[in-house]
Amino acid sequence: MSGIRIYVPGDAVAVACGADELARAIASAASIRKRDIEIVRNGSRGMHWLEPMLEVATDKGRIAYGPVELGDVDSVFEAMLAGGGEHKLRVGPPEDHPFLKKQTRLTFARCGIVDPRSLDDYKAYDGYKGLAKALANPAAIVDEVAQSGLRGRGGAGFPTGIKWKTVAEAQADRKYIVCNADEGDSGTFADRMIMEGDPFVLIEGMTIAGIAVGATKGFVYIRSEYPHAIAVMNDAILAARRGGMLGNSVAGSTFAFDLEVREGAGAYVCGEETALLESLEGKRGLVRAKPPLPAHKGLFGRPTVINNVLSLATVPIVMDKGAAFYKNFGMGRSRGTMPIQLAGNLQYGGLFETAFGITLRELVDDIGGGCFTGRPVKAVQVGGPLGAYFPRALFDTPFDYEAFAARDGLIGHGGIVVFDDSVDMAKQARFAMEFCAVESCGKCTPCRIGSTRGVETVERIMRGEEREKNIAVLTDLCNTMKFGSLCALGGFTPYPVMSALRHFPDDFNTAPRLQAAE
Helix, strand or coil, X not given: CCCEEEECCXXXXXXXXXXXXXXXXXXXXXXXXXXXXXXXXXXXXXXXXXXXXXXXEECCEEEEECCCCHHHHHHHHHHHHCCCCCCCCEXXXXXXXXXXXXXXXXXXXXXXXXXCCCHHHHHHCCCCHHHHHHHHCHHHXXXXXXXXCCECCCCCCCEHHHHHHHHHHCCCCCCEEEEEECCCCCCCCHHHHHHHHCHHHHHHHHHHHHHHHCCCEEEEEEECCCHHHHHHHHHHHHHHHHCCCCECCHHHCCCCEEEEEEEXXXXXXXXXXXHHHHHHCCCCCCCCCCCCCCCCCCHHHCCEEEEEHHHHHHHHHHHHHCHHHHHCCEECCEECEEEEEEEECCCCXXXXXXXXXXXXXXXXXXXXXXXXXXXXXXXXXXXXXXCCEECHHHCCCECCHHHHHHCCCCCCCCEEEEEECCCCHHHHHHHHHHHHHHHCCCCCHHHHHXXXXXXXXXXXXXXXXXXXXXXXXXXXXXXXXXHHCCCHHHHHCHHHHHHHHHHCHHHHCHHHHHHHHC
């Protein structure tokens, strides 16, 4: 057998687990055996407990092995040469694994399958079909996106179609498409996975957005902590430009659209759209007062569509399959699928894309397998460092924007961080206030001063100083921050603080603390 194709993920998770070293070791093993191989650095399938997960192309499809370490290379390589033979690390066909079989992969349909730097590979897996249909009827794009029910996947959940319609109707000499790839929430990695594993779907989505609203220029704003994503996105943009999918004549049409990557400096507040625009313009990342909205006066004062990676990467599916197809998934006003990121103290962490409506209990207990430590799950935080903490009593809450809001929670970017019963929720509440204090841009008083006073107040409660009075002060402070802050950084910080206080009051009691210390 010759010309064997082996997939070694170039995804940051796999690389952190030694994938680069494995790729070199496999190349060496092939050279010693004088075997002709091709190594493809694909993205991750999202089963992170199996990374690095290597795959080999066989006559019967791809066979996976994982997690592979350097000491396993020779034996795994021999199994691969045997056509995907038996091995203690053999996973089998990835698509047959229960973790993947339970999913509805739309946005992530190609992630882990294609060569992320190959335009031909992307097209071979139905890439650019959405753009082709968009070019066939450009005037219908905005309505199609609106009818699909697609909402912002970055956290706010604002209807994408309404935002696009506003920009499309705005009059200006120039308009922009900006992709918010600043992904700073704890326990989130879906944006990074798309950019590292299927970057052309984001490029296609942004191109469709540009055609829809009359924009000819787009920017992908990526935090500097994502060097692998930045490199892959730049390579993919260059390949799309060379292949005629970007530039003065997109896919041979009369429409022009081009893209550039811009690196952020890692400020959490730059995940807020107006602070991101300030940073993109070369200024300090400070939140802008609204109005005007970015849709009217955004980047460089021009009408701007600013959407999250997942929102834009989903548009090609909507255009290819149709609004009715996409809207058929989900519940209530939460339509389509959500790439949920399972992290923290879990047996099986990774990315799980499914229709809205699945419960936290299913995600944590069934999909995630419970705590890695074997201890009971005490709490989950959904929506990043500013998301609410949910106790087991709320685990039947369906994953839905309105269902979470009804219980004072946030879906945010879809990140779930799990904690076992050893966690101290008072310390978590203090951390939320401290995080806000450190990351605040300083423009508004409730966020800048309120977070610092919040840390001090939580510490007084933890020490047992006038507990009831300080709880009242903390509650009032949280209300001030929630309704008085300019942006979601200060406005959402009360969610983790108040949920910890409401659902885990014993953790704020000094008596158990003293007993634990003894």
